[in-house]
């Protein structure tokens with residue numbers, strides 16, 4: 001199902017293209033000003049620009065229930081960008097935000113819109129965090145499946161190293177190993193003398 005996040009994503013792709021394409025630049029600036037007939041501008045886009053336009057246009061049309069005229073939907077997109085703080089985000093953060101919005105039922109997104117900004121961004125942040133957590137768990141499982149675990153040299157627990165030369169699964173194991181080494185290497189004159 002198409003959600004606001006998909007439309008925003010398609011619009012971002014079109015705008016990102018226009019940022020680097022002299023032929024499409026002015027047209028997309030015109031589009032973002034919500035023209036009466038957005039389709040009229042289609043003809044002035046380059047081939048890649050048209051592809052991005054079509055994806056964006058399709059996303060809008062697939063919006064359930066109140067898709068409305070294209071200009072109104074574009075206004076909704078811009079409103080959603082403002083509401084959900086998309087302006088100025090780098091790609092990775094914006095992608096995460098889109099995934100968060102896409103993962104939410106339409107009703108939940110509508111409810112978010114009603115909240116004040118602090119509460120809205122806090123709820124969105126919680127959804128983003130749970131998506132990131134899911135990504136990490138998936139990555140972790142993939143590493144395990146790929147056989148990238150190794151045994152801790154302190155306690156034999158198998159763990160996924162965070163860096164190439166990591167030998168211990170926890171700082172407690174590393175510190176214990178360090179203490180044990182010191183004890184082993186220390187000369188023990190007092191013991192020898194009393195024997």
Ligand SMILES: [Zn+2]
Nearest residue numbers: 021024046049
């Ligand atoms: Zn272009």
Ligand SMILES: [Zn+2]
Nearest residue numbers: 152155169173
């Ligand atoms: Zn350990």
